Amino acid sequence: MSSPDKMSDDGTTLVQIRDLHFSRGSKPIFSGLNIDIPRGKVTTIIGPSGTGKTTLLKMIGGQLKASQGSIHVDGLQVGKLRRAELYELRKRMGMLFQSGALLTDLSVFENVAYPLREHTDLPESLISHLVLMRLHAVGLRGARNLSPSELSGGMARRAALARALVFDPMMIMYDEPFTGQDPISMGVLLELIKTVNEALGLTSLMVSHDLKEALSISDYAVIISEGVVVEAGSPEQLESSESAWVQQFLHGQPDGPVPFQVSAPDYEEDLMGTENGNSRVGVSR
């Protein structure tokens, strides 16, 4: 394994995560996570709720710092960058938040134009062209004057995608892009993510619970659970995995290695020993 400070880069890996440790309070989230995100591909990270998938995206974006281990993005170790360097890196990364995270006091057009206005001195005519091109790409050119509160959930995410694309990033991170979408919106988003990745030569990193949809456009997928990688490979490789845990997760089986019942004392004893509805769990006999 490479040293945590250096990235073994043969050009095919855009994000390299090595021995990543992170805790929230006393609860460990990651305990030695190792992932390689291939350049130019669509990668999906999947795992049970509360595994820290969104946390991982925030750590790749430098919003949270690892307690141990390293994350390299395009050869740069995120946790060791100074603020200005981190901001320069972020200009090359787009992130699509679950809620869209559009600025509510600006119109759709102004939201998409925002990064350009903040970071460039481009003339207004050029900004207008760039914004309209991005809005056209996501099908929202006609909604440019609407405010974010007038958009549906799917439209808000498309507008946020246009904003994330306006600076021509090298990679885009998607945080649960399909949650709460109707089938048409989901289809639109799936098509957009796939097309954008191919047309612009991006690297896409997606966190999703919608396995079927996410895996249908993914080149590579990583399953994480309890702080470590359980399985990684192409969607086909995951499908043929011999791990009972992976099969239970991929097919949504209610019982299996992850039990339906939360760990509890013997059922019969529990019922017989109950007084006034208060379980005697934890009382030594």
Place this chain on the structure above:
Amino acid sequence: MIDFLQRFGRTWIDMVGRLGRATLFLLHMLGALGSLFARPSLLVKQLYASGVMTLSIVLVSGLFVGMVLALQAYNTLIDFGQENRVGTLVALTLVRELGPVVTGLLFAGRAGSAMTAEIGLMKATEQLSGLEMMAVDPYKRVFAPRFLAGFLALPMLAAMFSAIGVIGGHLIGVDVLGVDASAYWSQMQNATSFYSDVGNGLIKGLVFGFVVSWIAIFEGADCIPTSEGVSSATTRTVVYSSLAILGLDFLLTAVMF
């Protein structure tokens, strides 16, 4: 007993921790103020939101406070044949105390709570994270403009509160109760010093503006990003700001007058 000590200790540790975070937050925000020279429009927008939008409630309150002061002063002073001094009492009470204090309390309730709720909701809806990921510093674009706007707006509002209060005092004292108009103005002019009364009142306004804006913005940025968290943070802004204003007013008055 041990439980009590543990809870007591934890409460203190939490309080000290929060105070430390608030101080670091303030230093970071002060460091970001320089960026406003490049983008003065951000400050103008926030001056409108926190200053102009609070003006109506400040003017109406100031008018009524001035009227009440004149009425109470007249009813007391007439027993001593000193009703001509109504103007003095109204003006000194307003510029030294009630102007900055009541304006500060109104500002905390109107603009401070709005700042906390807005920033808290920006946090809850991931807008602050979104800005960070667009390589835009929220301290420069969100926090610093609001802080400077609050700091500048409060003393201006306090001055307007006092001015309209003096007019309210005139309406009741002179126009209704019959105090001589020239006595109202001349007694006021003789007794009121620009530097020690009006000036100190403005300093109080600046101090309250600084503290209220700091509390409001920190509470918004530090809140738990849920509807309940934003609601609690908004309440804390009003409570802490009000207590800070009243406590600081006592200290400043003791030092100034």
